Amino acid sequence: MSAGPDHAALARIALGHITRVYPHSGPQWLNRAADWQPPEQAHPLFCGSYDWHSCVHSHWLLVRVLNCAPELPEAAAIRQRLEQITDDAVTAEIATFERQGASFERPYGWAWLLMLQAELLRSSEPLARRAAVTLQPLAALLAERLQDYLPRLPYPIRSGQHNNTAFALLLCLEYARTAQDQQLERLLRERSLAWFANDSDCPAWGEPSGEDFLSPTLQQAVLMQQVMGGSAFATWLDAFLPELAAQQPATLFRPVNVSERSDGKLAHLDGLNLSRAWCWFRLSATRPALLAVAKAHLTAALGHLEDDYMGxxxxxTFALLAQQAASEHA
Incomplete structure (x- = not known):
């Protein structure tokens, strides 16, 4: 397995696009023409990186790098970016969320904003700690929306794209634990168990779909690893993927091919290799034979992080998630 880009290289990639406003893709709910706002006005904090949620999780990447390697030359630019998290900017972001309605960026963008807040909260950097205080009203709004939404969601969304429920729950669980939000953590645990604890014989042969960047099967497995833990999770995993030791269904264990990286949807498949690697590394904590599968997926994608702006x-971000998991479990 290639070592791939280091923290500095990943930070440089993110710093290169978090303030790049165009091209831009982002929905706006309009009741009249005057409601439309340019990205810089609607999202003064997170208007770059092609869309809102990518800009948010690119900021997570930067804060994570700063926390892990504060001595890097790129740390100065990251600190400068943290200084842009101001009360006025957060107020404008909240106003956009209130104007766009309850489903805006649900749940993917919500989860990444909470993940960013968790990284700020755990930081020892003074600028990051100050940014956490400033960003808290937006984090509180999205945590409140999450607590309203989850009890109303009748079934989990098992897609391989942004609306995947297990992925959102996994990220939000990290925020709840970091912020010591016991009410939110109880809800996340309750919903996770209600939706996924009784699943067995997962038909993972249906993966991947052609525009996936998440594996519904693996996201669910890693979520349950976090919620159950120990022998309870081992028993659940044996029932959920009964042929795991034989690496069946085979399609779940083979890295996927990417046919066109200039197509934003088809480029999702590079992300699928990375997110699968992240999950396989985590699952290898209890199934060491999965390390080789994780490494193969990571290697398949690391050389393509900058092939086209659509990726x-x-x-x-997903490369960093996978590399973190590799360092923890390899």
């Missing part, structure tokens, strides 16, 4: 505006 480069977001793939580095």
């Amino acid at each position: 480069s505006h977001w793939l580095a």
